[in-house]
Amino acid sequence: MTPTKTPPSSFDEFLDGIWKQNPIFVMVLGMCPTLAVTVSAVNAISMGLATTFVLGMSCMLVSMLRSAIPKQVRIASYIVIIATFVTVVDYAIQAISLDLYEALGAYIKLIVANCVLLGRAEAHAAKNPPLPATFNALGMGLGFTLGLFMIGCVREILGAGKLFGVALFGDHFQPWVVMVLPPGGFFVLAFWLIVFAAFRHFGNKRNAQLQGAQP
Amino acid sequence: MNNDTVANILLTTILPGNFVLAMFLGMCPFLGVSQKLSTAVPMGIATAFVILVASVSAYFLNMLLVHFHLEFLSVITFITVIACAVQLVEMFVKKTFPELFRQLGIYLPLITTNCAVLGVALFQTARNYNFAQSLAYSIGGGLGFTLALILMAGLRERMQLSNVPTLVQGAAISVALGGLLSLSFMGFSGIGGGE
Numbered sequence: 001m002t003p004t005k006t007p008p009s010s011f012d013e014f015l016d017g018i019w020k021q022n023p024i025f026v027m028v029l030g031m032c033p034t035l036a037v038t039v040s041a042v043n044a045i046s047m048g049l050a051t052t053f054v055l056g057m058s059c060m061l062v063s064m065l066r067s068a069i070p071k072q073v074r075i076a077s078y079i080v081i082i083a084t085f086v087t088v089v090d091y092a093i094q095a096i097s098l099d100l101y102e103a104l105g106a107y108i109k110l111i112v113a114n115c116v117l118l119g120r121a122e123a124h125a126a127k128n129p130p131l132p133a134t135f136n137a138l139g140m141g142l143g144f145t146l147g148l149f150m151i152g153c154v155r156e157i158l159g160a161g162k163l164f165g166v167a168l169f170g171d172h173f174q175p176w177v178v179m180v181l182p183p184g185g186f187f188v189l190a191f192w193l194i195v196f197a198a199f200r201h202f203g204n205k206r207n208a209q210l211q212g213a214q215p
Numbered sequence: 216m217n218n219d220t221v222a223n224i225l226l227t228t229i230l231p232g233n234f235v236l237a238m239f240l241g242m243c244p245f246l247g248v249s250q251k252l253s254t255a256v257p258m259g260i261a262t263a264f265v266i267l268v269a270s271v272s273a274y275f276l277n278m279l280l281v282h283f284h285l286e287f288l289s290v291i292t293f294i295t296v297i298a299c300a301v302q303l304v305e306m307f308v309k310k311t312f313p314e315l316f317r318q319l320g321i322y323l324p325l326i327t328t329n330c331a332v333l334g335v336a337l338f339q340t341a342r343n344y345n346f347a348q349s350l351a352y353s354i355g356g357g358l359g360f361t362l363a364l365i366l367m368a369g370l371r372e373r374m375q376l377s378n379v380p381t382l383v384q385g386a387a388i389s390v391a392l393g394g395l396l397s398l399s400f401m402g403f404s405g406i407g408g409g410e
Binding site: 076090109113181194198 | 332338
């Protein structure tokens with residue numbers, strides 16, 4: 001299972017989740033943790049990694065069991081598989097860092113209800129062999145983590161004047177408190193969505209121009 | 216034990232601690248089913264009902280789990296019960312309102328993965344609410360969710376008449392609208408004894 005042995009398609013699928021099909025900015029899935037825990041960069045990253053772990057493990061298991069699970073009860077089975085790994089992560093985080101556990105609160109358990117997970121299990125893992133499924137899931141998870149991190153950074157810098165708990169500005173910095181409050185989450189997410197839309201818009205335009213220029 | 220009065224919990228969950236706008240629970244239907252008022256209302260009511268059922272069953276299930284020292288199974292049991300409740304609602308809506316069933320589409324079964332439903336079950340357990348408190352929490356949560364959905368749908372219906380730049384169309388403008396709604400709901404903070 002070394003990365004070098006995987007066919008190129010697996011790697012493409014891995015990258016897909018990070019950029020082209022980024023769960024947050026392109027597919028707009030899993031909004032609850034996206035907005036709720038991104039008050040600081042550390043929280044955002046740990047939430048992202050926890051989700052990545054659950055996503056990778058459950059997609060691997062779903063993909064291994066894909067011929068054994070009857071079609072009628074597949075959603076229920078996926079949810080039970082996901083809930084199992086969420087419980088594992090919940091207890092692991094509690095054992096590793098109690099502070100983090102208290103900061104993330106019930107949102108760790110709420111990973112179960114993250115649409116990215118069920119979406120991946122249903123749309124990809126249930127139709128593909130374990131290796132590509134896991135790679136795709138890990139890519140999605142990392143894309144999710146990246147998205148959370150980008151939102152968390154902006155909110156922490158603007159709302160608290162810090163990054164990773166280190167003060168960035170002088171004593172005169174007046175924190176933009178609304179950024180760490182709920183509305184700030186919406187605004188920062190909207191801002192990133194616009195940035196991504198602009199990237200896609202101008203990218204498409206340039207591609208169209210390039211194709212038009214070719215005889 | 217938690218000492219919040221029932222009225223306080225009810226008011227807090229509807230206005231300043233609104234599930235969608237302050238706690239970010241149930242964002243998917245909030246962004247997905249809020250295009251039209253005519254689908255937002257039944258969706259809100261269906262979700263509120265599932266929240267109520269989930270909360271009551273989670274309360275008794277939790278008593279059972281605590282009795283047998285099986286608290287680590289809480290996530291799995293809650294989500295399974297919620298999935299069953301959603302299945303019931305889905306069958307009911309399909310039989311009684313087939314037209315509505317088609318309009319809601321994928322979002323009806325997706326109530327299962329609505330964080331608001333699981334969130335109620337988890338938060339009421341975490342806060343040690345007694346039965347009356349949990350009931351108030353779930354009813355308030357359901358009402359708050361419906362209110363947010365209706366407000367959002369009204370805003371989005373109005374927005375179809377306005378000229379939105381291409382870049383901002385779609386998800387971005389909805390999220391920004393949600394931010395404005397959330398900002399205005401912060402004005403209610405202090406009602407219900409505060410958070």
